[in-house]
Amino acid sequence: MKVLVTGGCGFIGSNTVDSLIQNGHDVVVIDNLSTGYKENLNKNAKFYLEDINNKNIDKIFEIEKPEVVYHFAAQIDIQLSVKDPILDAKNNILGTINVLDSMKNHNVKKIIYSSSAAVYGVPNYLPIDEKHSTEPISFYGISKLTPELYIKNYSNLYNFKYSILRYANAYGIRQDAKGEGGVIAIFINKLLNNESPRIFGDGTQTRDFIFIKDIVNANLSVLDSSDNTILNVSNNISIDINKLFREIKDILNSNVNVIYEDKRAGDIKDSVLDNTLIKNIGFEPKYNLRRGLEETIEYYKNIKKDV
Ligand SMILES: NC(=O)c1ccc[n+]([C@@H]2O[C@H](COP(=O)([O-])OP(=O)(O)OC[C@H]3O[C@@H](n4cnc5c(N)ncnc54)[C@H](O)[C@@H]3O)[C@@H](O)[C@H]2O)c1
Incomplete structure (x- = not known):
């Protein structure tokens, strides 16, 4: 087609x-x-x-x-x-x-x-x-x-x-970590560079990745x-940003800590999407967060090697 x-x-x-x-x-x-x-x-x-x-x-x-x-x-x-x-x-x-x-x-x-x-x-x-x-x-x-x-x-x-x-x-392969790209891309790249990422708010806000x-x-x-x-x-799974950071830190075996800043305008506190409708037509997400993060981290590590 x-x-x-x-x-x-x-x-x-x-x-x-x-x-x-x-x-x-x-x-x-x-x-x-x-x-x-x-x-x-x-x-x-x-x-x-x-x-x-x-x-x-x-x-x-x-x-x-x-x-x-x-x-x-x-x-x-x-x-x-x-x-x-x-x-x-x-x-x-x-x-x-x-x-x-x-x-x-x-x-x-x-x-x-x-x-x-x-x-x-x-x-x-x-x-x-x-x-x-x-x-x-x-x-x-x-x-x-x-x-x-x-x-x-x-x-x-x-x-x-x-x-x-x-x-x-x-999140995943080819997401841009520059500027205001996705939080996962930013966290991984900051930790790979041994720099502290920022969390806006107290990190208890939740997202569905x-x-x-x-x-x-x-x-x-x-x-x-x-x-x-x-x-x-969606995955219909809620995770808070603090836990997400700990998960990435754990995979990377990093000891870098996060910096907390004020929450930003336009950011929603909690967001998780029901995926029943799309599942009814046969779609099933295959990646849990850990597996997706591991593949994403490998991708960014390889880019870093190439630079
Ligand atoms: N990334 C997410 O988490 C997410 C979540 C929900 C919805 N979306 C939607 O998915 C779509 C793709 O997002 P993404 O994360 O791949 O973003 P991205 O910025 O990586 O991709 C957008 C692409 O569109 C091109 N583009 C932007 N404005 C254009 C214009 N005026 N004319 C021609 N090309 C233009 C950019 O150069 C870029 O290649 C967007 O519509 C976004 O709103 C993304």
Whole structure:
């Protein structure tokens, strides 16, 4: 199948591209390399260096005629969304509308959209299922939720299908530890450099971490099924940040300690996503945290050796 992937040079996008190609699909990537890396890109994917906000992407759709779009390209930093909500909305909301418009113009059959636990806001109950209210408390949460509404409306008007996947906290191979990347990437890299990472708040905040290979399997599992659904993608296991730090410290046999700082705006105290719906369609996460962390640590150790 001809598949177009936006953000295919990023963490989740590039791992998904690898798996699509392994499964025999013909893959085209659009990425502006704002946070992604050309080195992440599978050699068998066709690459367009382009911004999803640019009207030129319509030409790419015309040339490539994809049947399905995986839409990963986004600004993913919650703190940046607080500092610069216009940039955040431009990338995540207007960028998605531009992609949807090209899909409409070129009769693409389906979009698979990477949404986020951030759309739920402060949980009324845990674990959060897909029926939970959506009242985001960060601009990032708003800019991930709004495209869901556009996708549903485009789908109604122009008759294409969608799967909206709301990921819990992803971690693993190729996650960027620079800037405000995922907490696991930051902890591991700090400890590998014998530096103390920071925890914002007292570390009792909880998250639900899911390993990249499980996310990729979830992404591929909806390629030709689960049309017009919203599905959480998670492990449905809650772990607090202090315990996460101890686990990483233990695997690395490190004696570095953490620095506690004030909690940040837009951060949610507890988040764990119910995964019953996606399990009902046959998806089962295969990685427990320890195994996922061990593979992730090996990856970062090898990169360090190469530098
Ligand atoms: N990482 C997580 O824990 C997580 C959790 C929930 C949802 N998500 C969603 O998954 C998707 C992928 O996230 P990721 O962690 O791989 O992030 P990432 O930053 O590694 O990847 C995003 C990719 O999109 C590209 N990009 C960004 N803006 C673009 C634009 N305007 N035009 C073209 N390309 C652009 C970047 O260069 C990068 O390659 C995002 O939509 C994010 O909101 C991620």
